[in-house]
Amino acid sequence: MSEIPLPQTVKRVAPWWLLRHETMLAAILFVALVILGVLNNRFLTLDNLLNQGRLTTEVGLIALPMTFIIITGGIDLSVGSIVGLCAIMLGYSWKIFGFPLPLAICFSLVVGAAAGFLNGLVITKVKVPPLIMTIATLALYRGLAEGISQAHSVRGYPEWFYFVGQSDLFGVPAQLWLLLIAIVVAGIALDRTTFGRTLYAIGNNETAARFSGLPVDRVKLIIYTLSGLMAGLSAFVLVSRVTTTRSDMGSGYELDVIAAVVLGGTSIFGGLGTIWGTIVGLAMIQLLKNGLALTGVKGDATIVVIGAVLILSTLVAGSLQRRRDGV
Amino acid sequence: MIAATLTRTEADPRRLLKALASQEVLLAIAVVGLAIAVGFYNPRFLATRNLSDVLLGNAYIAVAAVGMSMVIISGNIDISVGSLIGVLATLSGTLAVDGAPIIITWLVPLVVGVLVMAAQGAVIAYLRIPAIVVTLGMLSILKGGLISATGGKWITDLPDGFHLADIELFGTVPMPVLLMIVATILAALWMRHSASGRTIYAVGGNAEAARLCGISQPRTTVMVFALHGFFAGVAALLYATQLRVIQSTVPPNLELTIITASVVGGVSILGGVGTVIGSSLAAILIAEIASALVFTDVSPYWIRAVQGSLILITVIADILRRRRMAGA
Numbered sequence: 001m002s003e004i005p006l007p008q009t010v011k012r013v014a015p016w017w018l019l020r021h022e023t024m025l026a027a028i029l030f031v032a033l034v035i036l037g038v039l040n041n042r043f044l045t046l047d048n049l050l051n052q053g054r055l056t057t058e059v060g061l062i063a064l065p066m067t068f069i070i071i072t073g074g075i076d077l078s079v080g081s082i083v084g085l086c087a088i089m090l091g092y093s094w095k096i097f098g099f100p101l102p103l104a105i106c107f108s109l110v111v112g113a114a115a116g117f118l119n120g121l122v123i124t125k126v127k128v129p130p131l132i133m134t135i136a137t138l139a140l141y142r143g144l145a146e147g148i149s150q151a152h153s154v155r156g157y158p159e160w161f162y163f164v165g166q167s168d169l170f171g172v173p174a175q176l177w178l179l180l181i182a183i184v185v186a187g188i189a190l191d192r193t194t195f196g197r198t199l200y201a202i203g204n205n206e207t208a209a210r211f212s213g214l215p216v217d218r219v220k221l222i223i224y225t226l227s228g229l230m231a232g233l234s235a236f237v238l239v240s241r242v243t244t245t246r247s248d249m250g251s252g253y254e255l256d257v258i259a260a261v262v263l264g265g266t267s268i269f270g271g272l273g274t275i276w277g278t279i280v281g282l283a284m285i286q287l288l289k290n291g292l293a294l295t296g297v298k299g300d301a302t303i304v305v306i307g308a309v310l311i312l313s314t315l316v317a318g319s320l321q322r323r324r325d326g327v
Numbered sequence: 328m329i330a331a332t333l334t335r336t337e338a339d340p341r342r343l344l345k346a347l348a349s350q351e352v353l354l355a356i357a358v359v360g361l362a363i364a365v366g367f368y369n370p371r372f373l374a375t376r377n378l379s380d381v382l383l384g385n386a387y388i389a390v391a392a393v394g395m396s397m398v399i400i401s402g403n404i405d406i407s408v409g410s411l412i413g414v415l416a417t418l419s420g421t422l423a424v425d426g427a428p429i430i431i432t433w434l435v436p437l438v439v440g441v442l443v444m445a446a447q448g449a450v451i452a453y454l455r456i457p458a459i460v461v462t463l464g465m466l467s468i469l470k471g472g473l474i475s476a477t478g479g480k481w482i483t484d485l486p487d488g489f490h491l492a493d494i495e496l497f498g499t500v501p502m503p504v505l506l507m508i509v510a511t512i513l514a515a516l517w518m519r520h521s522a523s524g525r526t527i528y529a530v531g532g533n534a535e536a537a538r539l540c541g542i543s544q545p546r547t548t549v550m551v552f553a554l555h556g557f558f559a560g561v562a563a564l565l566y567a568t569q570l571r572v573i574q575s576t577v578p579p580n581l582e583l584t585i586i587t588a589s590v591v592g593g594v595s596i597l598g599g600v601g602t603v604i605g606s607s608l609a610a611i612l613i614a615e616i617a618s619a620l621v622f623t624d625v626s627p628y629w630i631r632a633v634q635g636s637l638i639l640i641t642v643i644a645d646i647l648r649r650r651r652m653a654g655a
Contacts, residue, residue, distance in 0.1 A: 132596040136635055136642060139580070
């Protein structure tokens with residue numbers, strides 16, 4: 001009767017922090033940096049690295065709330081479409097409705113938050129699965145962007161508008177400061193607040209979280225709204241960098257964002273993940289793009305690699321987790 | 328007490344069936360009603376030429392929606408199908424231009440479609456990776472791979488015999504419409520009356536109960552994806568052979584149109600419920616709406632917003648209806 005196997009304490013061969021997903025990923029990142037640096041002398045320059053940081057900001061801003069969402073076991077496929085919709089709303093409210101530009105920027109952020117709020121509202125109140133809800137709004141928001149703009153673009157913003165997208169502040173690309181602030185806030189929120197711990201609780205066992213009296217629906221509503229808001233911010237940074245507004249902006253972002261988050265060790269099944277992991281995942285994705293570009297691979301072939309990385313990293317993470325759980 | 332519960336559960340499938348029948352009737356009414364309404368506004372919409380163009384040009388979406396419906400009924404999702412259709416159409420066209428026998432150019436897309444989808448099904452079922460991750464990854468692999476391999480160029484000089492979509496049976500029924508009807512009816516009969524067809528509903532409705540009944544969920548998933556790949560292959564053939572040229576890129580947002588057709592056709596995104604007849608009707612309805620926009624002078628750029636709203640409304644209505652039925 002007493003032969004129920006007790007959980008055995010595994011003898012650790014290395015300190016715990018060395019075996020963490022993020023640490024291993026950071027090590028791979030470091031090795032990849034060195035190899036790419038040796039292969040191409042244009043790669044490991046401060047200029048190039050800072051420029052890569054500039055390019056990764058738009059995806060990075062969205063990847064932070066996406067980490068929250070995936071930790072709760074949800075997903076948001078509509079982020080790329082929200083970027084498109086917000087870019088169009090920014091350009092159109094300024095050029096066509098005649099809003100002053102600062103107001104137009106705020107307006108596009110509100111539109112982004114509202115788009116995310118609608119996702120969250122239907123997901124929590126009607127209980128539509130996040131995957132289906134955001135596939136529907138992936139079509140809807142992109143469709144609104146196309147319908148409103150009639151595929152016309154908006155150009156000719158005033159000079160100051162390009163500051164965030166193209167200028168440097170203290171020697172670092174301006175938008176990178178935005179990303180850094182967002183990272184610090186998101187990291188603290190996830191690790192050190194009740195809100196952050198609630199996300200893990202929901203992802204591990206939603207029913208238990210509900211019965212523990214945690215405000216599950218309210219927290220979900222907040223993270224989907226946040227996701228829309230950050231997609232709006234990302235649209236602003238993107239328009240400011242590329243100086244034009246088109247309705248197809250941000251299409252395919254969902255791939256980069258989800259790949260970065262999953263690569264960073266956040267479990268697609270929920271309950272597991274860190275902001276630091278997402279940062280390293282983001283760096284890996286951008287590195288991959290830059291490395292491939294420098295070796296002469298075109299943009300279309302890059303998404304092949306990112307797609308493969310997405311599948312493989314989920315595969316590896318899944319099997320590692322199974323081994324850890326002893327299944 | 329027990330007797331009461333029994334009659335309730337026995338009555339349930341019939342009520343469910345009724346609700347489903349009404350979804351299909353509703354769609355049929357919508358298809359006819361919309362045609363009449365737009366016809367009043369602009370009689371040219373009702374011209375035989377236009378209506379048959381709508382049907383011919385979109386039959387491949389209905390065919391692909393048959394497979395997609397099976398996938399969704401079994402409780403999965405696939406967003407890679409649009410890219411796969413683009414790849415298969417290009418593959419078929421390239422073979423035809425290179426002088427392969429016509430029959431080979433028709434068979435290869437079917438086989439490759441089945442293989443690619445079955446492989447995805449196996450990864451989802453046996454390695455337990457969520458379908459959305461696998462198919463999102465595959466979407467980018469196929470899409471990026473196709474564009475970087477072909478540069479998106481047009482395939483021209485297709486041999487005459489290649490054009491499957493031009494064949495008319497008895498000189499009247501065009502092949503795309505025939506294939507659409509045959510695929511829909513066969514799939515509907517198979518899913519309703521065969522044991523293997525029923526496993527799709529069983530797995531999608533309650534995976535645990537299905538397992539206890541001795542149904543292998545992984546095997547069903549692989550089977551469903553393989554069939555989905557077959558229908559994607561047929562759809563790719565119709566798509567490739569309907570025009571004189573093939574553009575070797577992925578048709579934009581094709582997967583969204585196909586998913587819309589399935590969901591609007593009454594396939595429940597919670598799995599376990601739906602028919603392929605509904606999804607074919609919905610495919611026709613969506614194509615009709617796109618054409619109606621043009622004939623009522625509304626910009627076609629709104630079509631995707633219409634699609635998105637259609638999915639949203641149907642899904643919300645489906646969940647609310649189920650909730651009421653469960654509560655009643």
